[in-house]
Amino acid sequence: xxxxxxxxxxxxxxxxxxxxxxxxEGLPALSTRRLAAELGVQGPSLYNHFATKDEILDAxxxxxxxxxxxxxxxxxxxxxxxxxxxxxxxxxxxxxPNIVPYLVxxxxxxxxxxxxxxxxxxxxxxxxxSPARATHIGAALRYFxxxxxxxxxxxxxxDDPELYAGHPHLHQAHRIAGRQHSVDEGAFTLGLEALLHxxxxxYDRSVAAQGVQR
Amino acid sequence: xxxxxxxxxxxxxxxxxxxxxxxxEGLPALSTRRLAAELGVQGPSLYNHFATKDEILDAxxxxxxxxxxxxxxxxxxxxxxxxxxxxxxxxxxxxxPNIVPYLVxxxxxxxxxxxxxxxxxxxxxxxxxSPARATHIGAALRYFxxxxxxxxxxxxxxDDPELYAGHPHLHQAHRIAGRQHSVDEGAFTLGLEALLHxxxxxYDRSVAAQGVQR
DNA sequence: CCCCTAAACTAGCGGCGTAAGTTTTCCGGC
DNA sequence: GCCGGAAAACTTACGCCGCTAGTTTAGGGG
Numbered sequence: 494x495x496x497x498x499x500x501x502x503x504x505x506x507x508x509x510x511x512x513x514x515x516x517x518e519g520l521p522a523l524s525t526r527r528l529a530a531e532l533g534v535q536g537p538s539l540y541n542h543f544a545t546k547d548e549i550l551d552a553x554x555x556x557x558x559x560x561x562x563x564x565x566x567x568x569x570x571x572x573x574x575x576x577x578x579x580x581x582x583x584x585x586x587x588x589x590p591n592i593v594p595y596l597v598x599x600x601x602x603x604x605x606x607x608x609x610x611x612x613x614x615x616x617x618x619x620x621x622x623s624p625a626r627a628t629h630i631g632a633a634l635r636y637f638x639x640x641x642x643x644x645x646x647x648x649x650x651x652d653d654p655e656l657y658a659g660h661p662h663l664h665q666a667h668r669i670a671g672r673q674h675s676v677d678e679g680a681f682t683l684g685l686e687a688l689l690h691x692x693x694x695x696y697d698r699s700v701a702a703q704g705v706q707r
Numbered sequence: 708x709x710x711x712x713x714x715x716x717x718x719x720x721x722x723x724x725x726x727x728x729x730x731x732e733g734l735p736a737l738s739t740r741r742l743a744a745e746l747g748v749q750g751p752s753l754y755n756h757f758a759t760k761d762e763i764l765d766a767x768x769x770x771x772x773x774x775x776x777x778x779x780x781x782x783x784x785x786x787x788x789x790x791x792x793x794x795x796x797x798x799x800x801x802x803x804p805n806i807v808p809y810l811v812x813x814x815x816x817x818x819x820x821x822x823x824x825x826x827x828x829x830x831x832x833x834x835x836x837s838p839a840r841a842t843h844i845g846a847a848l849r850y851f852x853x854x855x856x857x858x859x860x861x862x863x864x865x866d867d868p869e870l871y872a873g874h875p876h877l878h879q880a881h882r883i884a885g886r887q888h889s890v891d892e893g894a895f896t897l898g899l900e901a902l903l904h905x906x907x908x909x910y911d912r913s914v915a916a917q918g919v920q921r
Numbered sequence: 922c923c924c925c926t927a928a929a930c931t932a933g934c935g936g937c938g939t940a941a942g943t944t945t946t947c948c949g950g951c
Numbered sequence: 952g953c954c955g956g957a958a959a960a961c962t963t964a965c966g967c968c969g970c971t972a973g974t975t976t977a978g979g980g981g
Contacts, residue, residue: 495945496959524937534960537939541959546938597854598808598861607874615876624878626897628890632858633898637847640811640854644846647812660821662829664838676842683840684847687905694904695897709976710928738968748929751970755928760969 501534504542508552515553515591523550551603554596559605560585566616571696572689574616575634579685582638590646597639610635621700630692637684645677715748718756722766729767729805737764765817768810773819774799780830785910786903788830789848793899796852804860811853824849835914844906851898859891 510531514523525546526536543549565577586593601607610631617627657663724745728737739760740750757763779791800807815821824845831841871877 494960495943496947496961498946500959502959525939526937535962536937537941537962538960540939594808594812597857600861602870607870607877611874611876618876625893627876628878629894629897632890632894633851633855633901636854636858636894636898637851638854639858640850640852641847643811643857644850644853647814656816656821660825662825662832662838662841663821664842676846679839680843680846680850683843683909684850684902687847687903687909688898688901690905690908691901691903695901708929709974710926710930710978712977714928716928739970740968749931750968751931751972752929754970 502532502538502542504552506532507539507542507549508556511549512553512556512589512592516589519591520595550592550595551599553592554599555603555605557585557589557592557596558603558609560588561605561609563609563612563616566612571617571620571622572693575613575630575692576685576689578613579634579638582635583642583681586638586642587646590642593639593642593646597643622696623699626699633688637688641677641681641684645673645681716746716752716756718766720746721753721756721763722770725763726767726770726803726806730803733805734809764806764809765813767806768813769817769819771799771803771806771810772817772823774802775819775823777823777826777830780826785831785834785836786907789827789844789906790899790903792827793848793852796849797856797895800852800856801860804856807853807856807860811857836910837913840913847902851902855891855895855898859887859895 507528511523511528514528514531525539528549529536529539539549543552561578562581563578565574568574569577586596599606601610613631613634614624614627617630618624622630721742725737725742728742728745739753742763743750743753753763757766775792776795777788777792779788782788783791800810813820815824827845827848828838828841831844832838836844
């Protein structure tokens with residue numbers, strides 16, 4: 494086969510197929526040959542549309558980030574907006590757990606990630622936070638959500654009773670497969686609320702006290 | 708060469724060499740052949756001491772986790788202990804940033820990681836937290852530290868002015884190489900203090916109020 | 922002393938990302 | 952209306968990867 498009547502591939506189709514393979518069979522299952530086969534094509538043909546495999550993975554990662562909802566920053570106060578954003582962010586990662594390890598390391602060259610950071614930063618500054626503080630808050634929340642998604646979806650603890658011998662405070666009961674999910678939920682909720690509570694105190698101290706708001 | 712007079716390799720030497728390669732040249736630079744060369748040996752010889760490459764990486768990761776200091780749980784109150792632990796944890800990861808992406812995904816089959824989790828959990832329960840809450844707190848802090856280390860050391864933002872076109876709230880000034888470090892520090896400190904502040908409030912509400920302590 | 926195991930070796934398999942060069946099709950300009 | 956170049960598929964192949972299999976020899980226990 495040479496050049497076909499009409500293109501077999503385009504970036505969108507490639508990204509969708511890649512996401513499907515990753516979602517269904519895990520990140521290591523995605524090779525260029527495997528992905529090409531999924532699209533009815535030979536491996537190197539992908540390089541007519543992307544320069545490297547990492548570029549494909551970046552596009553997949555960004556397509557996930559693009560589903561994060563930051564609309565709350567336009568309508569709600571900063572605390573509620575942060576809460577909505579963090580939960581949406583976590584939900585987006587939970588929907589595609591296998592790409593998370595790549596997504597969280599990746600650099601900032603992704604449009605959706607930049608747009609998200611921009612919206613969050615703008616919302617916080619509008620609420621009265623200093624630009625520097627807004628940067629810190631956005632970063633801290635990203636840290637927490639990224640870490641939460643990564644650790645949670647990595648199936649951190651296995652249900653092997655022998656592992657817990659000699660660790661008197663670790664209860665296997667909290668770790669076995671079924672409970673793991675509720676532990677993750679509880680830890681995320683607790684941590685998020687604690688963060689927001691702490692930020693509210695800092696706000697009262699450093700922003701509201703100076704009458705800088707609107 | 709057949710079996711040498713005295714062994715050329717042992718697990719300790721392999722782990723140290725692996726850590727050196729990863730620290731110096733990055734995680735992708737570590738291949739079994741490269742590591743073996745570093746030890747004056749052929750690639751497959753490593754498999755006399757480790758079953759898989761991942762087993763080597765797990766050992767490297769655990770050797771880093773082993774440097775985290777949890778002693779504060781024996782002497783300080785729970786808030787101070789959490790603060791010391793989180794900072795030590797972050798310092799340990801910062802000392803070996805290239806292993807972090809592997810470390811944070813990895814499962815709990817690592818002795819040092821289990822021992823750390825056990826100490827933290829025990830310290831919190833001793834302070835009056837319920838076992839379930841203690842699990843959540845330990846997990847939330849791990850999320851935050853892991854996320855912080857991962858995102859920070861990933862060189863998230865490059866200093867390419869074009870990236871910031873169209874994102875009015877993002878200041879390149881906060882992102883260029885030199886500033887990145889202080890942004891990370893600020894975000895970590897702010898987030899950690901906010902978390903601790905929020906947990907203190909929760910403590911007053913759910914633990915101290917019931918007079919459960921000792 | 923003998924034999925079994927341990928710890929190195931060499932050879933090689935299948936898979937990976939991707940570079941190079943080929944073929945055919947489409948499209949814009951003379 | 953042709954024609955030249957870009958586009959998009961192809962085939963081939965290179966060097967690296969993790970790892971297996973089988974071989975050789977040294978060390979240590981019965």
